[in-house]
Structures are given as structure tokens and as C-alpha cells.
Amino acid sequence: MPREKGRRPGADVRRKEILEAAVKVFGNKNYHWATTKEIAEEAGVSERMIFFYFDSKKNLYKAAIVAVAGELMEMLTRGNPPIDDIKTFIKMTSRNYITYVKENKLAMKLLLQSIDLASDEEIRSTLEDLFKGFYGFTRSFLESAQESGRIEEDVKIDTVAAFTMGLLILLSYSEFLGLDLFEGTGEDIYSVGDHFVDSITGSMNQS
DSSP states (O other): OOOOTTOOOOHHHHHHHHHHHHHHHHHHHHHHHOOHHHHHHHHTSOHHHHHHHHSSHHHHHHHHHHHHHHHHHHHHTTTOOOTTSHHHHHHHHHHHHHHHHHHOHHHHHHHHHGGGGTTSHHHHHHHHHHHHHHHHHHHHHHHHHHHTTSSOTTOOHHHHHHHHHHHHHHHHHHHHTTOOTTTTTTOOTHHHHHHHHHHHHTGGGOO
16 A cells, blocks of 8 residues: 555554565565565665664564464454353364465465474574464463363363364465365365364264
8 A cells, every 4th residue: 555645654653564565575485585675665665774673684584474473363362252162262263263364375375484494593483482372372272171171081182282283284275275175075164173173072972
């Protein structure tokens, strides 16, 4: 969107605009091929302004990853019911995740391709922190649900949390690649999370 003439956004607004441009450019071209000049042009600022806010291309890339992860986490918890309604909570969370993937493909592409840069210690550290945050979020509500009797006692929480993370990654790649995993089944991508929740809560055995 063109910036209005005479508009002088504050530092937070300017930084947000640069990050949005970075997500778009990095998502399209990946870290190595994208340039700060392209990002500056996309954001409508000077390249010098990029380095004023982020010091380096790498710092901008890390900040873009963190920004996307923050948006995703906000989306996961948007409009969720109380956590004591664990079945509905997990189903809504999974739907929120898939909706984010569908509506923010460049942002998800940025996250998915960032694993290629794990050999860089700084980027790897950023990714580890984000992954631990998502894993901790997943594990915490599963553990809480089990303690309150809403998930069967014999369910291994660590295993379920790891499986959940893997499932979300699978769904991300499926959506990103345009794969129709449910063609001819009469179901859609959202049903995967529903069946998974039903199994760990024992709902499939209820009348």
C-alpha cells in the first residue's frame, strides 16, 4: 500500500513495515537470494534505514522469523474456549493453525525454509528458542488436560506433543505444496486434528 504523502510513521510502525516487507521478500526468494535493497524497496524506505533498525541482513532475517512465530502463536490462541474444555480447545487451535497456513503462505514458507540455515549458530539458536516455545505451549495444555482427567492416563504426553508438532509440520507442507491428502474421502484437512483429539481423549469409545 503506498504511503500517504507527508506521513512520518513512528519507529514501531516503520519497523513493522520493514518486517512485513522482509517476510514477503525472504519468503519469495529465501535468505541467500534476497537482498536488503529489495526489502527496502518493498517497504518504501532507504536501504540505510534497514540497517538503522536491524544492523545486518541476518538480524533482519531473525527478526522476521520471530515476528512470524509471534503472529502464528497469536492466531493459535485467538477465540479459544477455556482450556478446561480440552477437546474443543485443541480442535479450535488446530483449525486456527491451518487457517494461518492457508492465509499466510509466504510467512510459513519463510519458517519452513529457515531450517536450511540451521548451520548458522545465530539462526539455529533463534529457531531452537521458537521450537521450544511452541513445544512448551503444546505440552503444557496436554499435561493440564491429563491432570484434570480429560486425556486418558496412559497417554504419553511427550509422545503426543512431539507427534502433534510433526503433524502440524506435515499439514504445513501439504498446504504449501497444494497436496490434497483427502481427495475422494469426503473429508478435509481440518478433520485430521479432530480425529487425533478424539483418539487421545477417548471420545471414539464413547457412545
